Amino acid sequence: MRTRLSTEQRREQLLAIGVERFAKLGYDEVLVEEVAQLAGVSRGLMYHYFPTKRDFFLEVVRTERDRLLRASEPDTALPILDQLNTGLDVYLDFARTNPDAYRVVHRAANAADEEIRQIREVGLATNRDRILAALAAVLPIDDTVRLAVRGWLNFVMAIVLDWLDNPTVSQADLRALCSRTLFAAVNVNPSDVQ
Amino acid sequence: MRTRLSTEQRREQLLAIGVERFAKLGYDEVLVEEVAQLAGVSRGLMYHYFPTKRDFFLEVVRTERDRLLRASEPDTALPILDQLNTGLDVYLDFARTNPDAYRVVHRAANAADEEIRQIREVGLATNRDRILAALAAVLPIDDTVRLAVRGWLNFVMAIVLDWLDNPTVSQADLRALCSRTLFAAVNVNPSDVQ
Numbered sequence: 278m279r280t281r282l283s284t285e286q287r288r289e290q291l292l293a294i295g296v297e298r299f300a301k302l303g304y305d306e307v308l309v310e311e312v313a314q315l316a317g318v319s320r321g322l323m324y325h326y327f328p329t330k331r332d333f334f335l336e337v338v339r340t341e342r343d344r345l346l347r348a349s350e351p352d353t354a355l356p357i358l359d360q361l362n363t364g365l366d367v368y369l370d371f372a373r374t375n376p377d378a379y380r381v382v383h384r385a386a387n388a389a390d391e392e393i394r395q396i397r398e399v400g401l402a403t404n405r406d407r408i409l410a411a412l413a414a415v416l417p418i419d420d421t422v423r424l425a426v427r428g429w430l431n432f433v434m435a436i437v438l439d440w441l442d443n444p445t446v447s448q449a450d451l452r453a454l455c456s457r458t459l460f461a462a463v464n465v466n467p468s469d470v471q
Numbered sequence: 472m473r474t475r476l477s478t479e480q481r482r483e484q485l486l487a488i489g490v491e492r493f494a495k496l497g498y499d500e501v502l503v504e505e506v507a508q509l510a511g512v513s514r515g516l517m518y519h520y521f522p523t524k525r526d527f528f529l530e531v532v533r534t535e536r537d538r539l540l541r542a543s544e545p546d547t548a549l550p551i552l553d554q555l556n557t558g559l560d561v562y563l564d565f566a567r568t569n570p571d572a573y574r575v576v577h578r579a580a581n582a583a584d585e586e587i588r589q590i591r592e593v594g595l596a597t598n599r600d601r602i603l604a605a606l607a608a609v610l611p612i613d614d615t616v617r618l619a620v621r622g623w624l625n626f627v628m629a630i631v632l633d634w635l636d637n638p639t640v641s642q643a644d645l646r647a648l649c650s651r652t653l654f655a656a657v658n659v660n661p662s663d664v665q
Binding site (some may be wrong): 325396420421424426427428429430431432433434435436439443445446450451454457458460461464 | 472505514614615618619621622623624625627628629630632633637639640644648652653654655656
């Protein structure tokens with residue numbers, strides 16, 4: 278019993294199955310045949326959408342990175358502290374409700390691969406530029422600030438991955454932790470930028 | 472012209488060449504034959520010390536991790552702020568003077584491999600336990616503190632890798648950045664623990 282889906286719907290369905298499989302299993306353990314079967318399509322159709330398993334995997338990671346970036350787009354009309362806290366809440370909401378997607382994009386094992394690392398780097402660079410643009414309103418951006426923001430993005434990535442596996446800390450506490458750590462890293466007193 | 476070395480010296484020589492090669496080239500590009508040649512030994516002798524290229528690589532990473540851990544062992548007799556600042560200085564000195572070693576242990580690409588990731592995890596866990604032991608003197612250790620320290624170790628790792636490639640920030644500024652970020656992450660005012 279095949280379901281009739283449009284090309285775009287079918288593609289999205291295959292990518293959604295992919296993110297779940299790649300998050301649960303390592304790259305080598307994921308079978309393209311199994312993904313096709315779960316979607317109720319033939320192997321041939323699967324290969325029509327994604328010629329190789331590698332193409333499929335790269336597209337899964339790229340799609341999930343873009344979803345996360347779209348979801349956490351900042352409202353630049355807000356004051357910086359509100360921008361950061363609202364952005365963090367959306368980011369943590371996304372990770373909590375899409376743990377598979379978050380893991381596929383961020384976990385260390387997937388940095389094996391140069392192309393995957395580049396996909397992730399684009400995400401990190403976008404977030405870095407957003408944060409530097411917001412900070413530019415309250416402090417001069419120098420190399421130390423750039424380094425601090427880059428380090429902080431890795432800080433967030435590591436604790437969110439940990440938090441998804443062991444959600445013993447509340448999202449509010451996690452947000453507060455991330456927020457105060459960024460301000461300290463860039464050497465700004467949050468009460469000065471209210 | 473072969474140099475006569477003891478078994479231990481030969482092993483150290485091979486590992487020293489290995490760290491330089493693996494830092495400069497990817498795993499696949501390093502040739503065991505070339506390492507043997509650079510050391511002035513036969514391929515057979517090389518394989519006597521390290522039966523496979525993978526054994527060799529794992530041993531290089533493990534050795535460099537242990538050197539870094541030994542170098543940055545804290546002086547637990549000092550007050551916590553001095554322990555942290557002295558530990559950070561030694562750590563940054565090590566990274567600056569042994570950039571190849573630092574990159575081989577920490578760079579993302581090498582996390583490809585489950586065994587490499589475990590070698591790195593042991594290093595991270597040792598550092599985390601050292602920091603938590605020092606912090607326990609000044610604050611209760613809960614899950615948020617544990618998460619903060621874990622995140623901070625990734626923060627340091629990311630900025631040190633970046634700093635080795637672009638050393639535009641002074642070591643003193645980097646140390647100050649790392650130090651104030653840790654105190655903020657664990658929510659302690661450094662002047663309260665002087």
